[in-house]
Amino acid sequence: MAKNRHIPYGYKIANGKTVVEGQEAETIRKIYSQYAEGLSYKKIAELLTESGIRYMPDKPEWNKNMVARILKNQNYLGTAKYPAILEKGLQKAAKQMAKPYTHTESPDIKMLKPLLFCGVCGEQIKRRLKISGEERWYCPSDVKHISVTLTDEAILEETEILQGYLAENESTIRIRKNTDNQIDIGIIRMQNEIDHALSRTEVNTAELQKTIMELASRKYAFIQDANEGEELKEKIAQLSNSPLDCELIRETITQIQLEHINFTAVILNNGQKIPLQDAEKGEIHLE
DSSP: OOOOOSSOTTEEEETTEEEEOHHHHHHHHHHHHHHHHTOOHHHHHHHHHHHTOOSBTTBOOOOHHHHHHHHTOGGGGOOSSSOOOSOHHHHHHHHHHTSOEEOOOOHHHHHHGGGEEETTTOOBOEEEEETTSOEEEEOSSOGGGBOTTOOHHHHHHHHHHHHHHHHHTTTTSOOOOSOSHHHHHHHHHHHHHHHHHHHSSSOOHHHHHHHHHHHHHHHHHHHHHHHHHHHHHHHHHHGGGSSOOHHHHHHHEEEEEEEBTEEEEEEETTSOEEEOTTGGGTOOOOO
């Protein structure tokens, strides 16, 4: 049966006095730093468990309640009974992160937020807004992937630049359709199979009907893809009609990837990826 702690984490009794336990104190500072950077209780607990740090000798796994208990312990600032472990600045930073958040967002940010993904790990980027009005964008996988200086204003400015870039290069962006040689050859081969089957004296009616239905399905998909490609190209051309049209951006792009504070790539609605590293050089490299 697991034992309960009779003294807060971070302290020990030595010569009848409560003193700081060095290794545990370092863990406490790490917890406060990670929480101040935006990591959740759960994520911090996972990282502590993975690192092999223990809350108690017989408890190898951390949970969010243990992390919360440490973050709410006021003794770490120092009291008559407990020596200080935390600097006030670190404790204040963590406390600020714990303040309630609102969900106030401009219509443009609300529209763009589902498109924003971390270019390092692929996680969808999250946004918090403090009561003070200061927003915080971060990657839930690793807060170092996105800069703490990233703001709504910066995202809107970068999106406007991206919109102009796509519109200006619309003629050189190849809108991918299912019209490549493999698709064409596949349809042609199926049509030839049907023609040969019809020319035979004995016809396997069931097999022939199956092939005809499959050919019709592929032709329909071919037409649909061609139409969607043209629609996408038209929407990209329309992006030059206004300073910023987030609604049209949503209809054109499924994902915007960014690292630190820079947009690095976009994925169009047809699955086409356009890296943006060479945008300033006027070069477009498609994947």
